[in-house]
Amino acid sequence: MSQKPLVELKDVKKRIGKKDIIHGLTFDIYGGEVFGFLGPNGAGKTTTIRMMVGLMSLSGGQILIKGKNIESHYKQAISEVGAIVENPEMYKFLTGYQNLIHYRRMVKGVSKGRIAEVIELVGLTNRIHEKVKTYSLGMRQRLGLAQALLHSPSVLILDEPTNGLDPAGIREIRYYLRQLAEKEGIAVIVSSHLLSEMELMCDRIAIIQNGKLIGVQSTKEFVESGTERKVRFLVDDPAAARHAVSHHVKAERITLGNEYLEAEMEREMIPEVTATLVVEGVKVYGISSETKTLEDKFLEVTGGKEIV
Amino acid sequence: MSNFIGLIQNENMKIYRRMGNLIMILLLIGFIGLTGILTKTDKTKPVSDNWKQELKAENAAMQKTIKKEPMMKSHYERSIALNEYRITHDIKPVDAKSQWSFVGESPDAIQFILIFTIIVAGGMVASEFSWGTIKLLLIRPVSRTTILASKYLSTMLYALLLIIITFVFAWLWGGVLFGFDFSPGTHLSYANGKVVEENIVWHMWKEYGFASILLLMMATFAFMMSTIFRNSSLAIGFSIFLSMSGTVAVQLLSKYDWVKYILFANVDLKQYFDGTPLIKGMTLNFSLSVLAVYFVLFTALSWLVFKKRDVAA
Incomplete structure (x- = not known):
């Protein structure tokens, strides 16, 4: 790049x-x-x-x-440029093929073979001669893609x-x-x-x-x-576990569940926290760490408001 | 240029692939068909061989009524002059139940064509917005001006097609009902105190031409409304309302001088050829200038709005 x-x-x-x-x-x-x-x-x-x-x-x-x-x-x-802006709205009273012919007439140098090619590409070959009003949203999306790709x-x-x-x-x-x-x-x-x-x-x-x-x-x-991640410890006594974990992690970053404790920490901290839990006599049945998904990240960055 | 023809093909495809627009053509044909049947079954007698005597008697009767009804003086004078001309030049009146008489009536259908064209014109730009297709239409290597021009021209071609269908169908149907006649008669018209002979086909096309001025102006108006407001109901409703009421309104207001600047005072150019101008002092050139100003105004407004608009539909 x-x-x-x-x-x-x-x-x-x-x-x-x-x-x-x-x-x-x-x-x-x-x-x-x-x-x-x-x-x-x-x-x-x-x-x-x-x-x-x-x-x-x-x-x-x-x-x-x-x-x-x-x-x-x-x-x-x-x-x-080829584009779909918002929904792929096509002429519903025309067939898929007529829609493509319509856009072909607006650019120079698109052969009929190219139309067949894009239809094949988006997988509409069987239904292309039917009216667009009979298409599902997915098929309209494909037709939209076909018109966007028409002129390469x-x-x-x-x-x-x-x-x-x-x-x-x-x-x-x-x-x-x-x-x-x-x-x-x-x-x-x-x-x-x-x-x-x-x-x-x-x-x-x-x-x-x-x-x-x-x-x-x-x-x-x-x-x-962002190296912080949520780590979940499955434990027998979450209250005792909180006490143990609080040596390493601030209280507001800890959440308690019925049979688990969740805390935000860096990856390197996990063995340390685990050791403390064991020393304090808390039974640990499982540890899982979740990597942040784009979604979490996105919510974090945009403040988590007004998301669709 | 080949590009432009493609755009016209596109617009035509969008007009004629829609059921509604085809039904309008069928309605038009139905209207002409029905008129033909009504004329055929009408009780009026054919013109007798004795028509000269009949016209003389008619004139004598009219001479008498002129004195009673001075209001209608010019109307009667016209009829009397026409009748006398027929008698002296031996031109037999055209039989109402004949092919050419029927074809000669066909310009009446232009009122329907006016409405149908307004419907198409009013949807031309607005529909693209309501369908949402405007977004895909405008992201092509074609200028907005060219797209608008192709839409306007296609609308006018639709009107032209309807006129041609009307003429051809009236001729065919008239032939079927009343027998084909390949020697159209003569039409007499009366202007400035003189009788003028005209070929009936030529006369009919002139009638179409006169009637088409309102059609052209109102279709352009509907097209402009469609472009500016992006709402086809508004464009169509308002344009039809104006077409229906405009001419009546200027008649009612004809005592005011400023009325001559209103579009509807100028759409009837026939007033300069066969009749009297609506307001004293109006001339053919004046009306043509007023029409030109309105036409430029309508098209320029459509163009400016269409060219500059941010498409956010």
Whole structure:
């Protein structure tokens, strides 16, 4: 990922009326990566995506796609982009195939063979000549993906791509998006509220809240950063255990259950605490440590409010 | 350019693949069909060989009533002049139950075409917003101006198609009901105290042309409303209401001079060819200028709003 970024956001701002919606976002997205866009509802994810595809104007800053400004060189910039903004709303009174024909007529150089190719790719071959109103949400999502890929874009922007898909469909999409990024070098940008999804799918994640960028990190770093974790000890006498553990851990970081005790601590502390428990005569039946998931991290970073 | 034709194809696909818009075409055909049957079963007698005497008697009767009803003077003078012209030039009145007479009545259907076109125009942009498809439509390498132009042009093509269907079907149905006649007669019109002879087909197309001005203006208006308010019900309802009431309103207000600047005072260009202008001093050029101003206003507003709008639907 040392090459030139495919998408560059430079101090992007959006003001609607007197309200600042986006307060200056700056980040780059490279070819070959799946980039996650994370934030609570109303954080400005969709607004940012809309600015990236030219549906909304920028109040400040600029967005470059393959070096082309989305506002001043709209046609060149947008030619490189395939997108689904919010739900994949298609013309319901047309068939899936007619919908694709519709979008094919709006770009240059997409052959009929390419249509067949994307239909095959998203697995809609059997139903493509049926009207979209008969499609399930998952099928519409696939058709949405097909129209986004039709002109072989180098940037793919998907708002909630797994919305409405069944678990098998989600796995398929996830696999497929990774393929697009790794094999074809496309920059895939996804927004999702399914944080566990993003953890599995994304290479890097940007978190925005209230229109501000909180951070961009690789998914791995993101999950593993912060060495504190919750450790659960299954014990016979939680009250006695608390007394023992309180030598090492502050009281407010300890929670008691019926037959267990939970305490937040660093990994290195676990053997020490265990030894103390044994010395104090508390029977320990089991120890489990949970790594923080992206979800916990996300809640932590965004303050746990207003999450979907 | 090939791109633009593609866009027109797209818009046409979205118009004609919808049941509602096809039903409107069927209603139009049904209306013409029904009118034909009513004309056929009507009790009016065909024009007799004795028509010259009959017209003379008619004129004599009208001369008498003119004195009683001075209000209707110009109307009677017109009829008398036309009848005299027929007698002196030996032009037999057109039989009501004939193919060309029926086709000649077909411009009446333009009122339906007006409503149907407003319905299509009012949904043109607004529907894309209510369907949510506007987001996928506008993220293509095509400028918003081009997309809007293709939508506008497709609306006008729909109106044109309805007019052509009306004419063709009226001709066919008239032929079936009353027998085909390949030598259309002559139409007489009366303007500025003179009688003018015209080919009936030419006359009919002129009628279509005059009636189409209201159609063009109101379809453009509905299209503008659709673009600005993104609400098809509002665009359609308001445009139909104005079309129905506008002409009546300017008649009622015709004593005020400023009325001449209202769109509806100027949509009837026939007033300069066959009749008297609504307000003294109005001329054909004046009306054309007023129409042009409104047209530019409607299209410019649609364009500006569509081009600048942040799409957040």
